[in-house]
Amino acid sequence: MKKFIAITLGILTAIGGFVDIGDLVANAETGARFKLSLAWVVLVGVLGIIVYAEMAGRVAAMSKRPVFDLVRERLGPGFGFANLAASFFINFLTLTAEIAGVAIAISLVSSVNYLLLLPVTGFLVWLVIWRMPFEWMERIFGLMGLALLVFAVTVWKIGPDWNHIFHQALHPAVPSKETPFTYAYFGIALFGAAMTPYEVFFFSSGGVEEKWTKSDLNLNRANVFVGFPLGAFLSLAIMLGATLVLAPRHISVDSLSQVALPTAFEVGKVGLAVLILGIFAATFGAALETAMSAGYIVAQFFGWTWGKFTKARHAARFHLVVLMSIVAGVLFGLSGVDPIKVTEYSIVLSAAALPLTYFPILVIANDRDYMGDEVNGPIVNGLATIYLIIILLIAVATIPLMIITKAGA
Amino acid sequence: MRRPRWGVPASVAVLLLAGCVSHPVGPARTHGKYSGKASTTAESALSAVETARLSAQTGSRDHAFGPYLSVILGESEDAVTGVQGTFDSIQPPDEKADQLKQKLDDLLSTAADHLTNLRVAVRRGEIKGLEQLAAPLAGDAKDLQRFMDGLQ
Numbered sequence: 411m412k413k414f415i416a417i418t419l420g421i422l423t424a425i426g427g428f429v430d431i432g433d434l435v436a437n438a439e440t441g442a443r444f445k446l447s448l449a450w451v452v453l454v455g456v457l458g459i460i461v462y463a464e465m466a467g468r469v470a471a472m473s474k475r476p477v478f479d480l481v482r483e484r485l486g487p488g489f490g491f492a493n494l495a496a497s498f499f500i501n502f503l504t505l506t507a508e509i510a511g512v513a514i515a516i517s518l519v520s521s522v523n524y525l526l527l528l529p530v531t532g533f534l535v536w537l538v539i540w541r542m543p544f545e546w547m548e549r550i551f552g553l554m555g556l557a558l559l560v561f562a563v564t565v566w567k568i569g570p571d572w573n574h575i576f577h578q579a580l581h582p583a584v585p586s587k588e589t590p591f592t593y594a595y596f597g598i599a600l601f602g603a604a605m606t607p608y609e610v611f612f613f614s615s616g617g618v619e620e621k622w623t624k625s626d627l628n629l630n631r632a633n634v635f636v637g638f639p640l641g642a643f644l645s646l647a648i649m650l651g652a653t654l655v656l657a658p659r660h661i662s663v664d665s666l667s668q669v670a671l672p673t674a675f676e677v678g679k680v681g682l683a684v685l686i687l688g689i690f691a692a693t694f695g696a697a698l699e700t701a702m703s704a705g706y707i708v709a710q711f712f713g714w715t716w717g718k719f720t721k722a723r724h725a726a727r728f729h730l731v732v733l734m735s736i737v738a739g740v741l742f743g744l745s746g747v748d749p750i751k752v753t754e755y756s757i758v759l760s761a762a763a764l765p766l767t768y769f770p771i772l773v774i775a776n777d778r779d780y781m782g783d784e785v786n787g788p789i790v791n792g793l794a795t796i797y798l799i800i801i802l803l804i805a806v807a808t809i810p811l812m813i814i815t816k817a818g819a
Numbered sequence: 820m821r822r823p824r825w826g827v828p829a830s831v832a833v834l835l836l837a838g839c840v841s842h843p844v845g846p847a848r849t850h851g852k853y854s855g856k857a858s859t860t861a862e863s864a865l866s867a868v869e870t871a872r873l874s875a876q877t878g879s880r881d882h883a884f885g886p887y888l889s890v891i892l893g894e895s896e897d898a899v900t901g902v903q904g905t906f907d908s909i910q911p912p913d914e915k916a917d918q919l920k921q922k923l924d925d926l927l928s929t930a931a932d933h934l935t936n937l938r939v940a941v942r943r944g945e946i947k948g949l950e951q952l953a954a955p956l957a958g959d960a961k962d963l964q965r966f967m968d969g970l971q
Binding site (some may be wrong): 521664665677678679 | 862876884885886891894898
C-alpha cells in the first residue's frame with residue numbers, strides 16, 4: 411500500500427510538474443496561431459523526454475552520479491566547459507522566465523505590477539530552496555500544479571466537434587498566413603519546451619540526492635511513462651483551448667494573462683482562480699528546479715560538494731551559485747525585458763543546445779562499467795539514436811530559423 | 820599561454836538578450852518594407868483589441884475578477900500604445916508611406932482611447948458595464964482588418 415501511494419504521488423507530481431512557463435506560452439501561442447497543425451510536435455517531444463528522462467534516472471540510480479558529473483569525465487574539460495557555459499546561460503533565461511511567471515501569476519490576483527513583485531518572488535524561491543525539504547518541494551508544487559487540469563475542463567465545457575479536431579490534428583498543414591519557416595520555428599519551440607534540459611539536470615541530480623538504487627527504477631519508470639504523457643495531455647489541452655477560443659478572434663498570445671482567457675471565458679471565476687493557482691505552482695516549481703539546476707551543474711562540473719541533503723556550510727559554493735542565479739534572474743527581469751520573449755528565447759535555445767545534454771547520457775547509458783546489467787536495450791538505443799539525429803538537425807536549424815523568421819515574428 | 824576566447828560567445832549572448840526587449844525596431848528603406856511593418860503593427864493592435872473585447876465580455880458575464888481584468892486590459896492598452904510608438908519611430912520612406920502612417924496612426928489612437936476607457940472603468944469597479952463600453956472596439960477591429968486587407 412505504501413509503495414502504491416508512493417507511485418501514485420510520484421505520477422501526480424510528474425503530471426503537475428511537467429508543465430512550466432515554456433509549455434504554457436508555447437502551447438497557447440501555437441494554438442492561437444497555428445491551431446492544431448503543430449499538435450504532433452507535442453507527442454514527438456514527450457516521447458523524446460520519456461526516453462531520455464528514464465535514461466537519466468537510470469544512470470543516476472546505477473552510477474550514483476548525476477549527468478554533469480559524467481559530462482566532464484566523458485567529454486573532457488574543454489568541451490565540458492563549453493557545455494556548462496551554454497547550459498548555464500539557457501538555464502538562466504529559463505529561471506528568469508519562471509520567476510517572472512510566478513510574479514505575473516500573483517499580479518493577476520492582486521493587480522500589483524509584476525515588476526514590483528519580482529524581488530519578493532526571488533526571495534520566496536530562495537527561502538523555499540533554503541528551508542523546505544527536497545521531497546516536500548517536489549510534492550507540494552507538483553500536486554498544486556494539477557490545478558492546471560482546469561485547461562481540460564475548459565475544453566470539455568467548450569464541447570468542440572471532436573471529429574473536426576482530430577482531422578485538424580492528423581492533417582497538419584502550414585496555415586495560409588504563415589510560412590514554412592515560422593511553422594518550423596514554432597515546431598522547434600514546442601519541441602524545446604517539452605525537452606527542456608533543466609528537467610534532466612534536476613531529475614538526475616534529484617535521483618542522486620534521494621539516493622536512488624536499482625529498486626527505485628520502477629518508481630522512476632512509472633513517473634516517466636505515466637506522469638509525462640499525462641503532462642503532455644495538459645499541454646494539448648492548453649493548445650486546444652487557445653485554438654478554440656483565441657484563434658477565431660485573431661488573438662495572438664503575448665502575455666500570460668491571455669493564456670488564462672479561454673478558461674475565464676468558458677469556466678468562470680472559480681476556473682480562473684484554480685488556473686492562476688496552477689500557473690503559480692507550475693512556475694514556482696520550475697523556478698525552484700532551474701535555480702537548483704544552476705547550482706547543480708556548476709558544482710558538479712567543478713567537483714564541489716553539492717545538494718540539499720548536504721549541510722549548507724559544507725556545500726556553501728553550491729548555495730552561493732543558487733542564490734546569485736536567483737538574484738541575477740530577478741535583476742534581468744527588472745531590466746524591463748519582456749518575460750514572454752525571454753520564455754520564447756529560452757525554449758528555442760534549449761532546443762539548439764539539446765545535443766549537449768542528451769548525447770553524454772546516451773553514451774553513459776551504454777557503458778557497462780557504470781550501468782551493469784541496466785545498460786540500454788536495442789529498442790531504447792534505437793529510439794534514442796533517432797531522437798539524437800532529430801536533435802542534431804534541430805540544433806543546426808534553430809539559429810538560422812531564428813534569424814530568417816525574426817524570432818517567429 | 821593562450822587566453823580564453825570569450826568575445827564571440829559573449830557577443831552572441833548579448834545579442835540574444837537584446838532580442839528580449841518588447842518592441843525591437845528595424846528600418847524600412849522601401850515602401851514595400853514599410854507597408855509590411857504597417858501590416859504587422861495593425862495585426863498586433865487587432866490582437867490587443869480582440870483580447871480587450873473578449874475580456875470585457877468575460878467581465879460582464881461575471882466570469883472574471885477585477886484584478887485579472889485590470890491587468891489584461893492594461894496590457895491590451897499598453898500593447899496598442901507600444902506598437903504605435905514603435906511604428907511611429909520608423910521613418911516613412913516616401914509620401915505614400917506618409918499617408919499610410921497617418922491612416923494607421925488614427926486607427927491606433929482611436930483604439931487606444933477606447934481601451935483607456937475600459938481600463939479606467941474596470942479600475943473603478945464598473946465591471947458589469949464593460950461589454951457595453953467595449954462596443955466601439957468592434958468598429959476598431961473591423962477598421963484594422965480592413966486596413967490590413969487594403970495592404971495586400
